[in-house]
Amino acid sequence: MLPINKAVMRNIKQLIAAILLVCCIHQASAQHQKRGLAFAQTFADLPYYKTGTQTYQYSSTDPAEDQFKDFGHWLYTQKDSGAVLADIKGPGTIYRIWSTGNIGDTNRIKIYIDGEKVPRINQTFNAFHNKKPLRDKPQVGSGAGDNYLAWWSYMPISFRKSIKIVREGNFRPFYNIGYHTYTTLEGAISWTGKEDYRAMEKMWNNPQDDPKPAAGNISKTQKLDLAGGNSADIFKYNGAGYIASIKIKNYSPDKGLRIKMYWDGRDKPYVDAPLKWFFGSVDNGGDLKALGVGTTDNNGYCYFPMPFWKAARIELVNQTGEVMKDIEVEVQYNTKAYPQAQCGYFCAYANEVDKPGKSYTCLKTEGRGHVIGMAKRMPKGGHACEGDEVYYIDNRKFPDIWGTGEEDYANNAWWKNKYNSYPTHGCVGNDCYYRMHYPDVIAYEQAFDMEFESWENFYIASLVWYYEGAKPSxxxxxxxxxxxxxxxxxxxxxxxxxxxxxxxxxxxxxxxxxxxxxxxxxxxxxxxxxxxxxxxxxxxxxxxxxxxxxxxxxxxxxxxxxxxxxxxxxxxxxxxxxxxxxxxxxxxxxxxxxxxxxxxxxxxxxxxxxxxxxxxxxxxxxxx
Structure with a gap:
């Protein structure tokens, strides 16, 4: 064997290091490009930016913008009289299909994928949402009434070339269809009906459990009393890593008890909200068990991964005049860092307005990121639920997400609805609800304006969970x-x-x-x-x-x-x-x-x- 001089060896080492670096970058890039079902089953990927993904929604909203006539409208009618509810070209994923219906409805839903002449899904809406095999899956269901029902599906339906959704029949429903489109074909695998949903079903059947891997997690627990006007750090760490979970028991539901989170030494908190709201129950809302966040009997959990790269600090602040006793806290963190260039900071924004006027703003922000959920208290008036969501993405003046009312946005129908709590949505009483946006995250590259029409000039409150980097892409x-x-x-x-x-x-x-x-x-x-x-x-x-x-x-x-x-x-x-x-x-x-x-x-x-x-x-x- 011939000897290798030091210069050659140094070059070989540099080449190997470069190859490893490229592999690591490619692996990280591939990880955050998970799409469709793969993304819906990988909760730990939530912090990754969604560049290359665009978010849109079709709905039956009234062309004249009359809040009482948001039904019976569709994109266009085919020659065979089928009502086209969605028509998308290029790669993407349908993440949410919501509609109203009734148990006697014989209308059919037909879903054509990649330009095929024969629909891959051809069932009555009733069978699609309420019969086996899909009805046994937690991501497909119905509820909110005895005769008229709200029907929803979060079964990811991906496509590489195109998708068209047609309703056949004369029933005139309300409907919303939320979807992503992709810039490239990477990760887009067309739906066949033979997908393995077990990982997704496990998360949805156990929303109170952490859906992320626990390997490497470190737990810190404490029990504290917090006097009025005081604050206490419940977590403080210098270095890189992420918060894996936060559990707080026996907390006061008073909105004067707030949680604040600071990442990487910034003076202004990325999270500043009443603690009860942070767990998904805004104002006087009740208990819930959602995917990633929830609260029962003033015992809350949050499993959203929260990355940081220099330091992290979380504090509870008591803005009331009362002592809050016996608060039990468990924070789990992990020292494995997410790739900073590809991820946003976890944020939560709380807002409340006594008299909102014609519209109410849940979130208006600039930067690059994605919304993963929200909780809201509607106005208490007779038409509390009639405010449509009207969302503007990346400074476009045309709202690419426009719904048909807040009860529909929460996958319910015909307010007021009975108490219900599901992994992605719920009506938790007293005009309060929550709606998670996972896997149907709302991605933006420049800015996001999250608005609701307001038809009653009464108190409104909300909280939005999202990830964001300060610089637009x-x-x-x-x-x-x-x-x-x-x-x-x-x-x-x-x-x-x-x-x-x-x-x-x-x-x-x-x-x-x-x-x-x-x-x-x-x-x-x-x-x-x-x-x-x-x-x-x-x-x-x-x-x-x-x-x-x-x-x-x-x-x-x-x-x-x-x-x-x-x-x-x-x-x-x-x-x-x-x-x-x-x-x-x-x-x-x-x-x-x-x-x-x-x-x-x-x-x-x-x-x-x-x-x-x-x-x-x-x-x-x-x-x-």
Whole structure:
């Protein structure tokens, strides 16, 4: 064997180290890219950013935004008279299907995956939600009444090319369908009906147990009395790791007892909330057993993983004038660190308003993150439940999540409902409820505005659990305004097959939240348009946003520098509204954009779809 000199050996060691580093990075990247059922069965992955995942919802909300008419509306009707409830192109996952129904309902739900002509699911809604084999699974069920029922499913239904959900029959239900779309095909495995749900079922059947692995956890316990006006640290640690669980027994339900959490030395707490609210029971709500958080007889648990990389401190603060005695605390932590570049800090935001007016804000934040759940006290008036959720993601003016009322958002129906508590939702009395967003997390890259319509001017309170990093991952790099000659020339804009041009004035949906009316110039085509946009050379993918009018089933094929984006076409199918404007996005994977400072875009009209109308385009780059 020939001897190896020190320089060669050093190079070999450096090469091995580099290979190991790449492997570690790839492994971490693959871990946070779990999708569909894999993500729904890996609770420990909650802190990971969801970049490459977009969150949307279809619903039967009224086009005129009348809170009493949020039923019997769908996206469009097929030639066979089937009502289309969802129509999505590209890879993604349906995480939530909620609808109203009754035990005599013979309407059928048909789910077509990846463009197939024969539906992979073809059952009555009643059988889908209430008969074996799905009815035996905790993630599928019904409740909230004797004759009219709320039916829900959290069975992840993933797809690689497309999915269409059709309701066949003449019953006119309320419905919500929550889903994720993915920028790439990575981790998208189309649903077959042969999936193994045992890990998911184990979590859902035992929500009071920690759904994460316990290996490496270290437990710290204490019993304390807390005088009025005083505070006490219940956990303090210097170094990296994560909080695995928090259990507090015999606590006071008074909202003057608060919990605060500080990560990595920041003076402002990431969590600052009444302790009872933090465990999911806002204001005078009752007991609950949800997946990740809950409370029974003033004994609370929380299993959301809470990563930190320098230090962690958790304190209880008694803002009342009374001594709180015999509080028992157990905090479990783990010194294994999550990858900081890929994870957000755990946060909880509490809010309350005596007279909210037309709308109520649960959370309005900037950064990169995802919401994992919320709990809320509705106003006590006669129409407490009629405030729709209206959520705005990444500064889009079109609300991509719009529901049909708060009882529906909580997977109930026809308020007031009997007390119920499930892993993802529950009505816990006194106009209070909770709704978890796992696995259907609400992902955002720039900002998130979580609003509810308010129809009764009475006290409202809420708490939101979420993960967030301070820095947004998206930055705008360019904007093309159609009809502006200077802008068109700058971006080398050309159009073929032009069918219209002009000026349009109108509003966005959401007049009770953000009443916005704008005027824009634009054009339509039935062939193509081309233009150039500037992007960040260090980008990790690009998002393209079009401003268009509310004409459903517009469609184009997107080309980037002469290559078609094969992951999906750009097809616009949204909830129908009388309001005019839509701003909606198209994700361009990094494979088409890496190392480039500009992109030549071509939009080619898809046969069978309506003409494409364009008023402006904005380009955003994903950056660290």
């Amino acid at each position: 998206l930055k705008q790099t360019d904007e093309l305004n159609i009809g502006n000659k200077v802008s068109e020339q700058k971006h080398l804009y050309k159009i073929a097959g032009q069918t219209w041009q002009g000026s349009t004035t109108g509003a966005y949906p959401g007049k009770r939240i953000h009443d916005i009316t704008e005027t824009h110039t634009g054009k339509s085509f039935d062939k193509s348009s081309i233009f150039r946009v500037a992007i960040d050379k260090k980008n990790k993918g690009v998002r393209l946003r079009v401003l268009t009018t509310h004409t459903n089933r517009q469609g184009v094929r997107v080309w980037v520098d002469g290559k078609p984006v094969t992951e999906r076409p750009w097809v616009i199918v949204k909830n129908n509204y009388d309001a005019i404007w839509i701003d909606t996005d198209f994700e361009i994977p990094a494979a088409y954009t890496k190392g480039k400072s500009k992109l030549n875009i071509k939009l080619e009209h898809l046969p069978g779809y309506k003409n494409w109308t364009e008023y402006s385009y904005k380009a955003f780059s994903y950056c660290d």
